[in-house]
Amino acid sequence: MVRFRNVAAGHGMFNWWDNGNNQIAFSRGDRAFIAINNEDRSALNATLQTGLSSGDYCDVISGDLSNGFCTGKTITVGWDGRAHIYIAVDDEDPIIAIHVGSKVCRGNGIDQGVIDPVDLVHPNPVSPTGTERTVVFINKQTLVGQDLFLRGGIGHEGRPGCTRDAVSSQCAIPISHRIGGTNTNLNSWKQGDNHLDWYGVECGQGLSAQGSPLAWTTSNSNNAATVSSQGYGYTPLNQWGDHYWMLDVDMDCSRTENGWFELKAITRYPGGFVKWESDRNQGTCGGTAGGNKPYSSGNHFARCGKINAFDFDGNTCTIDEF
Known part of the structure; x- marks a missing residue:
């Protein structure tokens, strides 16, 4: 104790x-x-x-x-x-x-890849191969001390071989974080975070993590901090304004559903209280890459290899090419 x-x-x-x-x-x-x-x-x-x-x-x-x-x-x-x-x-x-x-950590830390490519809900998935840079923005106005995290992957009802552990689950998607800088909390939370998954802290992550950590960003080029130096602040990928929290990763697109994956954001407040987004009903996405989600669920849908932007507790979506 x-x-x-x-x-x-x-x-x-x-x-x-x-x-x-x-x-x-x-x-x-x-x-x-x-x-x-x-x-x-x-x-x-x-x-x-x-x-x-x-x-x-x-x-x-x-x-x-x-x-x-x-x-x-x-x-x-x-x-x-x-x-x-x-x-x-x-x-x-x-x-x-x-x-x-x-918390018990399962697996040996080595992702075994796709074990069974058959999808019970969508029997003929055709997913891209290879790893591609993928960015997700969540628009959420926050106060000092609040942080955002993502959970996601493929829904358990739509794919076999899914467990409660990111390493072994076929619903988890391998990622590698691209954001560096001096942000101490972000660096702690991204270490050991090797999957976009539904399960929370992975082995080796900072214990207060709630999933894959996001970095606060702004489109204001005069901001004193930058994502490239401090791990938060200005980034040219943000085209919309303040409070766009960003995930910037290399993602294994072969683990997606025809290039699409699900996600939902979590706000973590000082003291440890957390709030999930409510269920979403996403329609057609705008943007230069746009498109329609491949199946229905209560989550946002994003595309691997694209720049994806959503509102916290919102249904609109923008998906752009790099």
């Missing part, structure tokens, strides 16, 4: 739950979660919001994370941050505690 305290320090209390008696649970921002059963006759048996990204976590009360495995209980967090929590009345320690540092 010493590491739990260190990981949670400075992060607010969210997702409070109680049963009206002696069972409680809460998260510390997006970093940690704890549940306590102090009842004599009733088990704590509930599905609760943990505030954490999806994956398997080791309960640090009953054991720990050791060599990639849990020596005690394993708590599985779903796509929506919820987990089923069970604490019996006769447990030696009627508490479970998990945190981002106790």
Whole structure:
């Protein structure tokens, strides 16, 4: 619990739950979660919001994370941050505690490529081959201390071989970040972020990451900071104004759906509170590359090898050639 305290320090209390008696649970921002059963006759048996990204976590009360495995209980967090929590009345320690540092990392860090090219929903996908520079802009006015992240790839309902781990999931898309500069937070969050995926922190990323990090940009060439030097600020790729947050990566287009991929943005607030975009209903995209999404989902759709621009919680889209 010493590491739990260190990981949670400075992060607010969210997702409070109680049963009206002696069972409680809460998260510390997006970093940690704890549940306590102090009842004599009733088990704590509930599905609760943990505030954490999806994956398997080791309960640090009953054991720990050791060599990639849990020596005690394993708590599985779903796509929506919820987990089923069970604490019996006769447990030696009627508490479970998990945190981002106790997340189990699957795979060996080597992406095996496309295992099964058959798409259950779209049986004849034709995706580009090779890696291409791909840029995504999300227009979201923010305040100091707020950051944006992307989750994305291909929806689990549309492709076989998808897991909760970026390395092994066929719904994750390999990427390599292109933005450099001196932005300390961005540099921490992009390290180890080797996929655009739905699952949150990858092994080796900064623990407060919520996915693939975006850099704040402006179209104002007089801005003192530049993306090329500081990792945020002015970039000539931004043609629209302030508060266009940018992902600039080399992307494996062969893992897309006929060149298209899905994405959704997350805002992270000081203290660890996070807010996802609501479901989207994207229409035809304008721009020099434009086009229509290949299938329906509640996410934005972007094109590999293009410059893509969206509004946070908006349905319009612009896709341009470089």
